[in-house]
Amino acid sequence: MPSTxxxxxxxxVPAELGGRAEDQFEERIRAALETSPPTVLLDCAALQLVTxxxxxxxxxxxxxxxxxxxxxxxxNQTPGLMRILTILDLAELFHCMPSPSDAFPGKPAIxxxxxxxxxxxxxxxxxxxxxxxxxxxxxxxxxxxxxxxxRFELRTIFYEVASNIxxxxxxxxxxxxxxxxxxxxxRIMMTFADTGREYDPTAAEVDFxxxxxxxxxxxxxxxxxxxxxxxxAMSYIRSADGRNNLTIVKTWSx
Amino acid sequence: MERCSFDHRVLHDDLLLINPxxxxxxxxxxxMVQALTDAQSNGFRFxxxxxxxxxxxxxxxxxxxxGSVDLFREQGGDIILCNVPAAIMHIxxxxxxxxxFTVRPNEQEAAIAxxxx
Numbered sequence: 001m002p003s004t005x006x007x008x009x010x011x012x013v014p015a016e017l018g019g020r021a022e023d024q025f026e027e028r029i030r031a032a033l034e035t036s037p038p039t040v041l042l043d044c045a046a047l048q049l050v051t052x053x054x055x056x057x058x059x060x061x062x063x064x065x066x067x068x069x070x071x072x073x074x075x076n077q078t079p080g081l082m083r084i085l086t087i088l089d090l091a092e093l094f095h096c097m098p099s100p101s102d103a104f105p106g107k108p109a110i111x112x113x114x115x116x117x118x119x120x121x122x123x124x125x126x127x128x129x130x131x132x133x134x135x136x137x138x139x140x141x142x143x144x145x146x147x148x149x150x151r152f153e154l155r156t157i158f159y160e161v162a163s164n165i166x167x168x169x170x171x172x173x174x175x176x177x178x179x180x181x182x183x184x185x186x187r188i189m190m191t192f193a194d195t196g197r198e199y200d201p202t203a204a205e206v207d208f209x210x211x212x213x214x215x216x217x218x219x220x221x222x223x224x225x226x227x228x229x230x231x232x233a234m235s236y237i238r239s240a241d242g243r244n245n246l247t248i249v250k251t252w253s254x
Numbered sequence: 255m256e257r258c259s260f261d262h263r264v265l266h267d268d269l270l271l272i273n274p275x276x277x278x279x280x281x282x283x284x285x286m287v288q289a290l291t292d293a294q295s296n297g298f299r300f301x302x303x304x305x306x307x308x309x310x311x312x313x314x315x316x317x318x319x320x321g322s323v324d325l326f327r328e329q330g331g332d333i334i335l336c337n338v339p340a341a342i343m344h345i346x347x348x349x350x351x352x353x354x355f356t357v358r359p360n361e362q363e364a365a366i367a368x369x370x371x
Contacts, residue, residue, distance in 0.1 A: 127280060127281060131281070148341070149340075149341065149344055152341045152344065153344075155310075156310075156312070156345070159279070159310075159312060160312065160313055163280055163312070163313075163314075167280075208349055208350075209350075210320065210349065210350055210351050210353075210354040211354065213317075213320055213321075214320050214321070214323055214324045214354065215324060217321045217322075217324065217325075218317065218320065218321055219283070219287060219314070219317035219318055219320070219321035220313075220314065220317050221313075221317075222313035222314075222316055222317055222320075222349065223312075223313040223314075225313075225349070226313050226316075226345075226348060226349060229348045229349070230348060
């Protein structure tokens with residue numbers, strides 16, 4: 001049962017450094033990490049003029065998050081920032097959310113995921129492709145050093161989230177759902193990115209009572225409660241280019 | 255029960271056994287709902303669901319069973335799950351269904367729960 005289910009609020013990276021700006025930024029990261037989120041988002045919209053001190057600030061944030069086994073992602077990254085990170089060969093180390101400057105319609109909207117992902121896939125949100133994608137993920141899970149029940153839960157989570165996107169996302173633009181998974185020690189982080197209608201499964205007051213469901217003769221609507229109960233943490237963000245990004249973390253004892 | 259796409263056999267006048275096979279998911283959950291509706295229409299008060307070969311149970315599969323069980327209980331019958339694999343039992347545990355469903359270790363015990371055997 002997840003202890004917390006939080007939608008991440010992005011922490012703005014200050015443009016003006018000096019004074020208390022850096023201390024306040026690092027204090028906000030420290031406070032965010034206390035809630036053990038799967039992801040910390042850093043909003044880089046203010047970074048029009050990027051200096052080495054900004055890069056050092058981001059690097060320290062990344063190290064702090066890494067020590068807490070938390071992913072750090074950049075949001076609203078400016079072209080100037082990306083240019084500097086690329087020159088310094090750091091771009092691949094910072095996972096970036098899809099940029100709002102990207103032209104979304106007509107562009108292949110498949111987010112390949114972070115460079116260090118252990119598993120990547122894409123699939124159309126239709127029944128046959130979901131089954132095939134589930135089987136591919138199952139093959140990946142077979143090699144995961146996790147208990148059998150954990151691997152069973154992960155396959156179930158994958159199937160239920162993919163099915164939910166298919167059934168409720170209203171996606172008919174032919175753009176595949178992007179999926180990637182990163183494996184750490186005793187931990188896997190899975191992310192689904194889709195172009196469907198906005199839906200935050202972490203915020204919805206959706207749960208399940210067997211007696212009530214049976215009395216109502218309900219046959220549907222148990223997928224999200226199932227996922228919420230199996231996951232250890234979930235986070236959701238609606239990116240500026242209109243994609244749902246759902247991240248699910250599952251841990252196990254090694 | 256001509257329309258039933260699942261393996262099934264009649265154990266007694268009002269007792270039917272159904273084996274859903276390897277998977278009960280979005281692809282066939284509606285068929286299970288139909289099978290259970292047909293079973294009740296054909297006078298079966300009890301259905302034993304033999305899950306011995308079930309490898310995957312989705313939320314839709316859970317729903318196909320959950321949405322029908324009260325129909326049988328209101329008529330003095332039940333849907334009894336038997337031979338439940340550990341992984342499937344885990345799904346039922348996650349959803350707090352192990353106390354709600356009637357679960358027995360095997361077909362014989364399930365038949366006894368129906369007043370047979």
